[in-house]
Amino acid sequence: MIYLSEHGITLEEVKKIVLHGEKVTLSGEVKTRIHANRQIVEELIDKEQTMYGINTGFGKFSDVIIPSKDLTTLQLNLIRSHACGVGEPFSEHVSRAMVLLRAIALSKGYSGVRVRLVEQLLDYVNAGIHPVIPEQGSLGASGDLAPLSHLALTVIGEGEVFYKGKRMPTIEALAQAQLTPLRLEAKEGLALINGTQAMTAVGAIAFFEMEKLLYQSEQIAAMTFEGLRGIIDAFDEAVHVVRGHEEQIGVARRMRELLKDSLLITKQGEVRVQDAYSLRCIPQVLGASWQTVHYAKEKLQTEINAVTDNPLIFSEAEKVISGGNFHGQPIAFAMDFLKLGVAETANLSERRIERLVNPQLNNGLPPFLSPNPGLESGAMILQYTAASLVSENKTLAHPASVDSIPSSANQEDHVSMGTIAARHAYMMLQNTRMVIAIELICAMQAVEHYGVDQMASQTRELYKQAREVVPSIERDRIFHTDIEKLTTWLKEN
Structure with missing residues (x-):
């Protein structure tokens, strides 16, 4: 078992997990840090402070303020609309690496997500559930938006995955693996797709x-x-x-x-x-x-x-940058x-x-x-x-x-x-x-x-x-x- 800790992970450990099936989990101190970071987000939402991608639109829509009642819908719309990848799917090894690397990035405690979201990604890695992610469509800035959106679709039970040698709807694989899809909260959709994990995994x-x-x-x-x-x-x-x-x-x-x-x-x-x-x-x-x-x-x-x-989100300073x-x-x-x-x-x-x-x-x-x-x-x-x-x-x-x-x-x-x-x-x-x-x-x-x-x-x-x-x-x-x-x-x- 490899623990994601505050000390990070090595390429050799990534190799063990991705290519050789080593299991991975969060350390206790990392869970504490993620939880504290999420609490800051929730407090700032309660104060109705304007924060990009949390209660605003995305990209050119960053000046559009989103009402509190629509924040979870905002995240769902983001994932669905950005899942525009095309071409053949990445290999299962690349897909597996993408899920792992996204979990590592979120585990650092600066993304404002719940512990459960990071654990869901690691559950996918440990169960061998690999999202079907088209190879083409990323510009490599503002994150690998299209490929990571296809990854994120599977977190909410949509899209497709490779599981036990077969390509199937995500919801079927989750049922077989005794897992359930998540309902994304404010910030979590954006946190899943804004990053370099496609290019880094490949x-x-x-x-x-x-x-x-x-x-x-x-x-x-x-x-x-x-x-x-x-x-x-x-x-x-x-x-x-x-x-x-x-x-x-x-x-x-x-x-x-x-x-x-x-x-x-x-x-x-x-x-x-x-x-x-x-x-x-x-x-x-x-x-x-x-x-x-x-x-x-x-x-x-x-x-x-x-x-x-x-x-x-920087917890100690309560800053969102x-x-x-x-x-x-x-x-x-x-x-x-x-x-x-x-x-x-x-x-x-x-x-x-x-x-x-x-x-x-x-x-x-x-x-x-x-x-x-x-x-x-x-x-x-x-x-x-x-x-x-x-x-x-x-x-x-x-x-x-x-x-x-x-x-x-x-x-x-x-x-x-x-x-x-x-x-x-x-x-x-x-x-x-x-x-x-x-x-x-x-x-x-x-x-x-x-x-x-x-x-x-x-x-x-x-x-x-x-x-x-x-x-x-x-x-x-x-x-x-x-x-x-x-x-x-x-x-x-």
């Missing part, structure tokens, strides 16, 4: 996958290095220490470890004096990709514990930066694939790694597919965060598009995984040419495991199946 899942994918890319690159008889001198520690980037030093160290007992690697001058950049500069390029991951991790770690709705913490610019920038690291991981991999299959570059390997060149095309079109995926990544790498479009009659005149940035980063990750799967298919074929027994022990273990998924190329076959199987294997292992 960003967190992307971070988890990118971290694993980069390690896998290093392992596969090491096998390619063997298949092309790479020059190990380029990974010498002295080379990387004098430049000083810790991530680059780390990649070089791991490459030396992966290849330490290989009989296929070479020294300067044995086969050639220098390797092409796609081999020689693996630490420099992947090290820089790791820098984008570390930057994204830093910003995500802050944002998962951030208070991002509006207005905020309208601010802009819902603006997603920090995550938008982080995701756009991560996209560069993802793109270059794929770019470098595709260049190694080209060297493996090109008879003018592959150091004597069969043309296109074909078992019968000419009659059989071998891995020729595998490289085409990788090139296509890399090119698609380049279009997705365009920074979403520079594409602000005003909304709400220019009241909300600058937005982050952070959710688009996060979605594109995740799409690029899926493309990149397919690219490195193709590289692995080609690398395994290349090392077989020289002898698997000559491989380093670590790369040979990877070879053995991957060969249980995809057999050796002995004749032309439908390689689509190989790519799919190996891509799934990389994602799941």
Whole structure:
């Protein structure tokens, strides 16, 4: 059991809850803080003090005062009218992360909601109830309004959820889980939807996958290095220490470890004096990709514990302040930066694939790694597919965060598009995984040419495991199946 406390939560704990089903609950001191904060809201409502979104309209309607008798209707209308998302639904992991992160933000005690509302969100997480939330429709400022509204619909028993492997009306899932929908009180609808939890949830899942994918890319690159008889001198520690980037030093160290007992690697001058950049500069390029991951991790770690709705209620000072913490610019920038690291991981991999299959570059390997060149095309079109995926990544790498479009009659005149940035980063990750799967298919074929027994022990273990998924190329076959199987294997292992 993981407790939400005043000390916050770590990305690793989010991973345990979202991906591995760890249960989560509120600590006692957090419940006390939430309750005290809610009392302030109720007292200010009784005093008929004007407070944005509590007794006023929203956005351009912020100057419209709402009578006390209509405050709960105001919240209900908000949720229904803002549930305008379109497109395919987010994955259950992303949906689960959104519910968790919204609960964390509300648990900080600045949102003016009841304890019961936060507990309802955690009940969803613990029961495996995942709102059906369309991927598209958020501007990433004034909160992820559209996606979070679809989440909020389920809190009141409307909309749809995924539950026990099925998509169904929320009310059916709640009945099966022995839960009941809530009636939202003043401020609670706005508190549910004003935040950055869609982009942050997608960003967190992307971070988890990118971290694993980069390690896998290093392992596969090491096998390619063997298949092309790479020059190990380029990974010498002295080379990387004098430049000083810790991530680059780390990649070089791991490459030396992966290849330490290989009989296929070479020294300067044995086969050639220098390797092409796609081999020689693996630490420099992947090290820089790791820098984008570390930057994204830093910003995500802050944002998962951030208070991002509006207005905020400060209990001790009895102040209600309208601010802009819902603006997603920090995550938008982080995701756009991560996209560069993802793109270059794929770019470098595709260049190694080209060297493996090109008879003018592959150091004597069969043309296109074909078992019968000419009659059989071998891995020729595998490289085409990788090139296509890399090119698609380049279009997705365009920074979403520079594409602000005003909304709400220019009241909300600058937005982050952070959710688009996060979605594109995740799409690029899926493309990149397919690219490195193709590289692995080609690398395994290349090392077989020289002898698997000559491989380093670590790369040979990877070879053995991957060969249980995809057999050796002995004749032309439908390689689509190989790519799919190996891509799934990389994602799941």
